[in-house]
Amino acid sequence: xxxxxxxxxxxxxxxxxxAVAPAQAQTIRSLDITVPGGPGSGLDQAARGIxxxxxxxxxxxxxxxxxxxxxxxxxxxxxxxxxxxxxNAVVVQGAGTVFFPLTNKTPVTLADVRPLARLAxxxxxxxxxxxxxxxxxxxxxxxxxxxxxxxxxxxxxxxxTENIFFARLAKIAGMTPKQxxxxxxxxxxxVVVSALNGQATVVGGGLQDFKTQIEAKKLRLLAVASPExxxxxxxxxxxxxxxxxxxxxWRGVSVHKSxxxxxxxxLADLFAKLVKSAHWKKILNDRGWLxxxxxxxxxxxxxxxxxxxxxxxxxxxxxxxx
Amino acid sequence: MSAHRLPxxxxxxxxxxxxxxxxxxxxxxxxxxxxxxxxxxMFSNLIGIGxxxxxxxxxxxxxxxxxxxxxxxxxxxxxxxxxISAALLLEAALISRLGWIPVxxxxxxxxxxxxxxxxxxxxxxxxxxxxxxxxxxFTLGLGIDLPLGPLExxxxxxx
Amino acid sequence: METLTLLAQGFAVALTPDNLIWSIIGxxxxxxxxxxxxxxPATTVAILxxxxxxxxxxxAFIMFAGIYYGAQYGGxxxxxxxxxPGEAGSMMTAVxxxxxxxxxxxxxxxxxxxxxxxxxxxxxxxGLTFAAPLLVEIALxxxxxxxxxxxxxxxxxxxxxxxxxxxxxxxxxGIASLFFGLLLGTVGLDPQTGQARFAFGVPELLDGIDTVxxxxxxxxxxxxxxMAATDGGKADSMHxxxxxxxxxxxxxxxxxxxxxxxxxIGFPIGAIPAGGSEIPTVLSYTLEKKxxxxxxxxxxxxxxxxxxxxxxxxxxxxxxxxxxxxxxxxTSSTAAxxxxxxxxxxxxxxxxxxxxxxxxxxxxxxxxxxxxxxxxVLNLPMVGVWVRLLSLPKPWLYGGILVxxxxxxxxxxxxxxxxxxxxxxxxxxxxxxxxxxxxVPCVLGLILGPLIEQQLRRSLAISQGDWTVFxxxxxxxxxxxxxxxxxxTPIISSLRKPKPQSAVGMTR
Numbered sequence: 001x002x003x004x005x006x007x008x009x010x011x012x013x014x015x016x017x018x019a020v021a022p023a024q025a026q027t028i029r030s031l032d033i034t035v036p037g038g039p040g041s042g043l044d045q046a047a048r049g050i051x052x053x054x055x056x057x058x059x060x061x062x063x064x065x066x067x068x069x070x071x072x073x074x075x076x077x078x079x080x081x082x083x084x085x086x087x088n089a090v091v092v093q094g095a096g097t098v099f100f101p102l103t104n105k106t107p108v109t110l111a112d113v114r115p116l117a118r119l120a121x122x123x124x125x126x127x128x129x130x131x132x133x134x135x136x137x138x139x140x141x142x143x144x145x146x147x148x149x150x151x152x153x154x155x156x157x158x159x160x161t162e163n164i165f166f167a168r169l170a171k172i173a174g175m176t177p178k179q180x181x182x183x184x185x186x187x188x189x190x191v192v193v194s195a196l197n198g199q200a201t202v203v204g205g206g207l208q209d210f211k212t213q214i215e216a217k218k219l220r221l222l223a224v225a226s227p228e229x230x231x232x233x234x235x236x237x238x239x240x241x242x243x244x245x246x247x248x249x250w251r252g253v254s255v256h257k258s259x260x261x262x263x264x265x266x267l268a269d270l271f272a273k274l275v276k277s278a279h280w281k282k283i284l285n286d287r288g289w290l291x292x293x294x295x296x297x298x299x300x301x302x303x304x305x306x307x308x309x310x311x312x313x314x315x316x317x318x319x320x321x322x
Numbered sequence: 323m324s325a326h327r328l329p330x331x332x333x334x335x336x337x338x339x340x341x342x343x344x345x346x347x348x349x350x351x352x353x354x355x356x357x358x359x360x361x362x363x364m365f366s367n368l369i370g371i372g373x374x375x376x377x378x379x380x381x382x383x384x385x386x387x388x389x390x391x392x393x394x395x396x397x398x399x400x401x402x403x404x405x406i407s408a409a410l411l412l413e414a415a416l417i418s419r420l421g422w423i424p425v426x427x428x429x430x431x432x433x434x435x436x437x438x439x440x441x442x443x444x445x446x447x448x449x450x451x452x453x454x455x456x457x458x459x460f461t462l463g464l465g466i467d468l469p470l471g472p473l474e475x476x477x478x479x480x481x
Numbered sequence: 482m483e484t485l486t487l488l489a490q491g492f493a494v495a496l497t498p499d500n501l502i503w504s505i506i507g508x509x510x511x512x513x514x515x516x517x518x519x520x521x522p523a524t525t526v527a528i529l530x531x532x533x534x535x536x537x538x539x540x541a542f543i544m545f546a547g548i549y550y551g552a553q554y555g556g557x558x559x560x561x562x563x564x565x566p567g568e569a570g571s572m573m574t575a576v577x578x579x580x581x582x583x584x585x586x587x588x589x590x591x592x593x594x595x596x597x598x599x600x601x602x603x604x605x606x607x608g609l610t611f612a613a614p615l616l617v618e619i620a621l622x623x624x625x626x627x628x629x630x631x632x633x634x635x636x637x638x639x640x641x642x643x644x645x646x647x648x649x650x651x652x653x654x655g656i657a658s659l660f661f662g663l664l665l666g667t668v669g670l671d672p673q674t675g676q677a678r679f680a681f682g683v684p685e686l687l688d689g690i691d692t693v694x695x696x697x698x699x700x701x702x703x704x705x706x707x708m709a710a711t712d713g714g715k716a717d718s719m720h721x722x723x724x725x726x727x728x729x730x731x732x733x734x735x736x737x738x739x740x741x742x743x744x745x746i747g748f749p750i751g752a753i754p755a756g757g758s759e760i761p762t763v764l765s766y767t768l769e770k771k772x773x774x775x776x777x778x779x780x781x782x783x784x785x786x787x788x789x790x791x792x793x794x795x796x797x798x799x800x801x802x803x804x805x806x807x808x809x810x811x812t813s814s815t816a817a818x819x820x821x822x823x824x825x826x827x828x829x830x831x832x833x834x835x836x837x838x839x840x841x842x843x844x845x846x847x848x849x850x851x852x853x854x855x856x857x858v859l860n861l862p863m864v865g866v867w868v869r870l871l872s873l874p875k876p877w878l879y880g881g882i883l884v885x886x887x888x889x890x891x892x893x894x895x896x897x898x899x900x901x902x903x904x905x906x907x908x909x910x911x912x913x914x915x916x917x918x919x920x921v922p923c924v925l926g927l928i929l930g931p932l933i934e935q936q937l938r939r940s941l942a943i944s945q946g947d948w949t950v951f952x953x954x955x956x957x958x959x960x961x962x963x964x965x966x967x968x969x970t971p972i973i974s975s976l977r978k979p980k981p982q983s984a985v986g987m988t989r
Contacts, residue, residue, distance in 0.1 A: 039527055069894055070684030103675050106684055149945040158675035181357045183942060189811045193754040199624045199943050212809040212831040329916045337657045352676055357942040362671040365934045366678060372660040379653035402709035414900035426884055433880035436709045
């Protein structure tokens with residue numbers, strides 16, 4: 001984890017001058033990544049992944065800034081104010097960054113930056129304690145329909161990923177989002193605990209969150225929210241089960257709105273090349289992430305669609321602002 | 323009302339007033355979530371009520387207290403408090419613009435001055451050295467970025 | 482026993498010269514960073530993690546173990562000497578520890594903290610070795626109502642801390658302090674519904690007010706302001722060392738039982754998910770006060786008030802490793818950072834890791850024992866050095882405290898709003914000192930309030946509104962009864978005692 005600032009300070013301390021790389025037309029030689037999360041958070045890991053892959057491609061001048069807090073909005077706000085015209089700056093975001101402003105009035109939202117590319121992520125999965133008497137997904141939904149309050153759905157923050165995910169399942173099953181007894185948790189560790197001590201009937205999250213427990217036969221997968229079956233998960237997709245839901249915890253990058261198309265495209269090309277690189281694929285493999293690459297136009301359409309669907313659900317839940 | 327009762331009475335009144343403000347603000351909090359029978363407003367209402375009650379109790383206690391109950395109130399010299407406060411607030415306002423070193427050195431000088439040490443220049447020097455050491459250790463050694471202020475552009479790496 | 486064989490193998494791994502050196506480095510760095518106010522074990526481990534990149538996994542983890550325990554040790558130093566707890570787990574240590582320092586007994590306070598940490602760390606590590614999986618099984622039987630009751634109990638023990646030991650406060654002041662802390666705890670997003678409370682549209686407040694900012698503000702800044710207002714003019718030094726350096730026989734005899742009791746409280750609660758380190762230290766402090774023959778000394782420098790909580794703190798750190806190693810579940814922020822460290826190496830702690838990579842895990846556990854010893858060896862002699870720090874002239878000492886407090890707070894999130902909150906809370910702390918309002922209830926309210934609220938609402942959501950859950954769950958019912966006893970006894974005893982002053986008051 002080296003920072004160019006650190007290298008530079010060392011140079012200064014040694015009394016030498018810092019050489020500035022000659023400007024080259026549209027080749028990106030350095031990257032400044034703003035992360036709306038602290039070290040170790042999901043978005044931070046994505047940024048580190050990008051950093052690693054770029055270094056393997058020979059681009060060493062990568063700087064990662066963690067700006068945690070405010071649901072990611074502090075980072076976005078800082079990005080908007082300080083990175084104007086910066087052709088080498090991107091900000092990472094994820095599903096949570098889209099959902100957060102829908103439930104809280106914030107001075108900025110994702111609409112204040114220009115989404116450039118979706119990169120990777122994980123599909124949501126649904127799991128129960130291994131010895132739970134919920135036999136399978138059909139059984140789960142049957143119980144839910146019979147007595148909605150009796151099924152406790154464990155997930156992350158209120159108004160965020162799992163909250164919306166479960167609500168969509170409910171709607172497809174013909175119920176209303178408000179009938180979902182959602183039990184929020186501040187982090188995935190607590191979600192797993194709630195599954196293991198039985199207080200949550202079922203839990204949702206990324207496959208990586210539950211992998212250790214699944215391998216140790218403490219948790220059992222009921223279904224996955226991916227378009228096709230996942231290679232390392234022995235569970236049917238929701239599509240197979242008749243529920244048309246594909247839901248991912250995705251990560252992507254955005255650039256400043258002030259950039260002209262040429263500069264933005266240069267960055268877009270950088271990422272398009274990155275996701276094809278062998279090193280990136282290795283990182284995805286190691287971390288259990290999936291390649292979810294989307295270039296600018298489809299990415300922006302995707303975000304718009306997600307926002308619309310989430311807003312509907314959050315309004316039905318009574319959590320939306322405005 | 324004699325002077326020794328004043329602090330307690332003021333305190334109690336302030337607390338009670340805060341409590342009322344809290345209860346009023348709590349009315350804005352949305353409720354009505356299906357399974358969350360308690361809701362986000364209940365606790366803040368309870369806290370508001372608790373503040374009001376303990377504020378009132380404090381006032382009552384203060385009025386009832388006799389002179390012997392109270393500890394000796396030392397004489398308070400408020401200008402050092404003001405000096406340190408000003409330094410801390412300046413720090414908050416200027417730290418990202420001026421950077422860590424000058425701002426923290428100022429805080430150090432303010433602190434020493436407030437405690438009676440009038441050697442501003444030598445303390446400023448100590449403060450600068452201390453702040454610089456911390457900056458180097460943290461930014462170089464530990465990777466925690468402390469703000470560089472006007473020196474920032476020197477270390478940007480863009481084209 | 483198989484465990485002993487595995488442990489022996491672990492020692493074989495840990496006792497190689499290379500790994501011993503990594504252990505020493507880890508321990509030293511951990512203590513050094515942990516000493517800084519506002520920088521607690523989680524931040525320390527996170528900061529130092531990059532330094533281990535490139536090391537073979539075993540050595541890296543041995544260094545981590547050293548850092549982990551070292552950071553716990555370091556926190557007590559600033560609490561005792563500078564009244565600046567680095568994290569909530571060191572807060573109770575600051576109460577009596579700093580009082581002892583003021584009376585010239587800083588060396589004894591540091592010594593009892595160091596030795597107590599060693600004893601508790603060893604007990605905790607033994608617990609980890611033999612009981613971790615079993616303890617975790619038991620811990621997983623606890624559910625939301627039980628957690629609620631445990632936290633209510635912790636809060637109820639605040640009743641023993643409501644009156645200001647230096648006199649001149651009424652219980653009403655203590656309760657006001659508590660409710661103020663509870664109020665600070667509600668600032669931010671509501672954990673159950675995500676609704677913003679008391680954030681006034683400031684995004685930085687959406688994440689709530691950090692415990693560290695409040696602890697540093699009330700303890701360190703508040704004190705600095707108070708000292709500036711009362712002694713400001715005199716540029717002399719304080720805390721002159723009185724008498725000997727070493728712990729007297731009486732100190733030892735008053736310390737050893739709190740060490741053991743603290744460890745026994747700390748380890749299991751640390752192992753419980755959501756147990757944390759604040760609850761064991763508060764419970765230990767209260768227990769020691771109740772059991773002491775001189776309860777009135779508490780708050781003024783009772784050595785038990787340092788011995789117990791410090792032991793509880795360290796034992797809970799060991800305890801928190803149990804769910805991490807046994808199940809791969811991080812139950813504290815420090816454990817979460819350790820988990821990230823494991824993942825950096827592509828390892829997944831959990832029952833499978835015990836089997837597949839047992840030399841690593843047992844090497845880690847063995848190095849915890851070793852690290853503990855190194856810490857004692859390192860810290861005891863340092864006591865003399867640290868205490869000299871107190872003989873710095875006040876201007877420099879408090880100037881330094883202001884600088885370190887700024888560092889600790891700013892390095893949390895890198896935003897200046899935290900510094901403003903620090904000042905506001907510092908002013909509140911100053912006023913509280915002037916009037917005689919106790920500070921500890923405020924911080925406890927801040928920490929425990931949100932936890933209590935979340936567990937309450939979670940319990941009721943799962944039970945679908947059924948309030949009897951708290952009584953039908955046996956653990957919950959038991960803990961709530963104990964809590965009730967805590968709250969009721971002072972009330973009952975004050976009702977029984979005739980009030981001597983009431984006659985005077987009435988005729989005024």
